[in-house]
Amino acid sequence: MKLKKVVSLLTVAILSTTLLAGCSSTKNEEAGGKTKLRFATWDSEESLALQEGLVKKFNEEHDDVEVVLEAYGSEFDTKLAAGMGAGDTPDLMYMWNYPLYSGALEPLDSYIEKEGADYKNSFFETLWNYNSYEESTYGIPVGYTTHVVYYNKDIFDAAGVEYPSSEWTWKEFEETAKKLTNKEKKTYGFGFSAKPDPYDFEMMLWNNGTSYLGDNDELKGNVNSKEAIEVYQAYQKMAKDGIALPTEGSGGTEMKAGSIGMFINGSWSITGFEEQGLNFGTTVIPTFREGNKAPSVVSSSGMAMSKDCKNKDAAWEFIKFWTSEDANKARIEYELPVIKSVAESEKLLENEIYSPFYTMLEQSKEYTPSSFKVKDWTEISEELSTVQEGIFNPTTLRDPKQSLDSIAK
Structure with a gap:
């Protein structure tokens, strides 16, 4: 697609x-x-x-x-x-x-x-x-496509870690990534883009109760809110702790190579993984707020x-x-x-790989991307992309609060 x-x-x-x-x-x-x-x-x-x-x-x-x-x-x-x-x-x-x-x-x-x-x-x-x-x-x-967590079953098995449940928190996600990390084998628990697409990454802010623009269509007080900063800090901390690998792509290449145990992406990765014979599974994105359901863009x-x-x-x-x-x-x-009837007749709602995409779709009903709220999204997206790269790039790892404050208007 x-x-x-x-x-x-x-x-x-x-x-x-x-x-x-x-x-x-x-x-x-x-x-x-x-x-x-x-x-x-x-x-x-x-x-x-x-x-x-x-x-x-x-x-x-x-x-x-x-x-x-x-x-x-x-x-x-x-x-x-x-x-x-x-x-x-x-x-x-x-x-x-x-x-x-x-x-x-x-x-x-x-x-x-x-x-x-x-x-x-x-x-x-x-x-x-x-x-x-x-x-x-x-x-x-x-x-x-929604986004889900892909995980390499072989890496989980080698580390003696149970496969992720459909109800897990970001804290449990971080603990799992730590257990999967093996410095001798140069294996990281999690891989993510060092320059994430702002359109995609907003779902992580939703996950913690905020967004880029909010209901007032302003960056100030939203993109640099306490909740937004927490999300960026969580990603950056995993990179600093050596349990997450910021990549040039989405993490799919590293997943195929066996160098990461988990990454988050849409359904685009399925065909390539199946063609390679990768032993993988998918599950829902973990929630930052215990008791809530994580949404997806x-x-x-x-x-x-x-x-x-x-x-x-x-x-x-x-x-x-x-x-x-x-x-x-x-x-x-x-x-x-x-179409619901097609997903049902093809048994996708019961399929181990595909069902999490539909679960994430159901959990995302109430969310609208900031790109659908303003016509100047291209300009905003470019600013966000530059700032996010500065926060996540291993050569910079800039302070999330200062970086997000710099673009809040």
């Missing part, structure tokens, strides 16, 4: 100009008597081939509509914003950054309402938070429609096809199903 997280300043500049000037209408062409719809995706390689097959299937089943897949790959945001600026917006597109793009998207609430309550209820509830902005729904969930993809699409009914039919049970099952190798 390829989920977008970061927008370049170039993209923001292009899109800002577009929305101020107003988007020109998308011109749907007639292709041999058929309505032509353009669908922009960020996928590539194997998952793109799967998408091409699904588009072909839809076209074969519809005599009056032809969907054309446009693969933007890693340049998705730049190409999408440039197309909007030139009045050449695709009719349908994958979407993640609704605050930034909402002005160019068609609200889908009326379409959802016409389908009936059962339609909306067929999706996992938490995902609607990630496909909406300012009380309007702009996307239908396509795929998602959700990396979610949705299907959106351009507000200037000339054939909205046909576009909605494709959206329903793309987000249907059958399509969810077809993409199961690349992304976690977003």
Whole structure:
């Protein structure tokens, strides 16, 4: 599953100009008597081939509509914003950054309402938070991942440590990491990114009762709150004590190499671990506050429609096809199903590896990322990224309080 997280300043500049000037209408062409719809995706390689097959299937089943897949790959945001600026917006597109793009998207609430309550209820509830902005729904969930703790069973077995329970605290997590650490074998109990993605890391602040911006949409008093500082100190202390390894990536490479016992990540790691034959398990993220349930940020993809699409009914039919049970099952190798019945029929809610992702989804209903609250998230994210790297980079390990105070405004 390829989920977008970061927008370049170039993209923001292009899109800002577009929305101020107003988007020109998308011109749907007639292709041999058929309505032509353009669908922009960020996928590539194997998952793109799967998408091409699904588009072909839809076209074969519809005599009056032809969907054309446009693969933007890693340049998705730049190409999408440039197309909007030139009045050449695709009719349908994958979407993640609704605050930034909402002005160019068609609200889908009326379409959802016409389908009936059962339609909306067929999706996992938490995902609607990630496909909406300012009380309007702009996307239908396509795929998602929450974050969980991955653990290397062989390292646990060698250290004589019991596998993690589904109800554990951060204190127990630290104690487990200490037991797994073996300096002679150069094995660390925990691995984490020395430059974590701010979007992802906010879930750890939620875990301790705070966030970057809070309800007042201000950094001051939130990102530098006592609770936030405690989280950064906890991570940094593990690094200083030599029981955690700050890495250049997420920790997946070190997990494969057998140099760390645990790390936190989304479902992206599963396929690689299984292909390697790694003996691993997954479990929920430990809570900072005993008695509470830890939440997770959700990396979610949705299907959106351009507000200037000339054939909205046909576009909605494709959206329903793309987000249907059958399509969810077809993409199961690349992304976690977003429809309850599919997760149940595929027995993912009972699966040792996959069920924690759904548990984390259920525990995250009430949380909304700061990136969904403000349109200048890119600038805030860059500041946070620089500060967090200074706190966690082994060559700096700057004081968390001073660092967070420096960006609180």
